[in-house]
Amino acid sequence: MRAFLVKASSAVTAPHFRPEGLASYGRMDVVARSAIAALRVREGVRRNVVFYAVLEGPPKPPILLEFRGAELDSIPLSEVEVGWLIKKALEGVSIRGVYVRRMGFRDVVLELLEILGRENVVYLHEDGLDLAHVRLSRDVAMILGDHRGLDYESERWLESLGLRWVSLGPIPYFTDQCIIFANYVLDRVEIGQRVL
Structure with missing residues (x-):
């Protein structure tokens, strides 16, 4: 998934x-x-x-x-x-x-962790580890903020869960642009091609 x-x-x-x-x-x-x-x-x-x-x-x-x-x-x-x-x-x-x-952000994240495991749930953020250096599975969940990004409290909570922060680069992109690029990368992972 x-x-x-x-x-x-x-x-x-x-x-x-x-x-x-x-x-x-x-x-x-x-x-x-x-x-x-x-x-x-x-x-x-x-x-x-x-x-x-x-x-x-x-x-x-x-x-x-x-x-x-x-x-x-x-x-x-x-x-x-x-x-x-x-x-x-x-x-x-x-x-x-x-x-x-009726379900909140934390409950959805916990549900995804239960389904996919901690190594397969990542937070997309420009301060994360560069995507080129991250090994991704074909079964992965990516967490994104909206036009405001995630609030400080939610980011600290994700950190406390030990989730990886993954970056598409140092520039903050629009949410939908991040998803398009992530789909491109994950499509390549799925067919066994090099990501970047």
């Missing part, structure tokens, strides 16, 4: 938003773009990927959105269309491959 977990620190937790203006609702646009980056390929959907977003904005945080590539019929290319999927899921509409649970 390849998983991406985005801690969306201000994304709204109720379906009271306009998908045409996602940035105005706690930067829900970051969640939508990240879901597309994690799951979309030219041929359709990445079947081997699960995308998680922990929504921590008002009015009832936290909410976990889970997109399972193996079950999705499709993933739109448009963040507005993904916004409509998120809105419907938060309204309680059943969508194949999209799940909503």
Whole structure:
């Protein structure tokens, strides 16, 4: 399993938003773009990927959105269309491959640790160990912050768990860009090619 977990620190937790203006609702646009980056390929959907977003904005945080590539019929290319999927899921509409649970960031991380083991759950951060020097498994979960990054307390907690911090380079990139690059690297790992 390849998983991406985005801690969306201000994304709204109720379906009271306009998908045409996602940035105005706690930067829900970051969640939508990240879901597309994690799951979309030219041929359709990445079947081997699960995308998680922990929504921590008002009015009832936290909410976990889970997109399972193996079950999705499709993933739109448009963040507005993904916004409509998120809105419907938060309204309680059943969508194949999209799940909503009341679950916080720490609980999701602990669940991933239980499934994959500590060596296969990493935090993407520009101050981490350079990706070129990290041995990655095909079964891996990558934790990312949103436009604000992770808060200090969450970073210290991840450190206390002994998770590896992995860097894509010294420059902070947008969340969805990190996911696109990570997918590229992990695709190469999967077929046994050199990463960098």
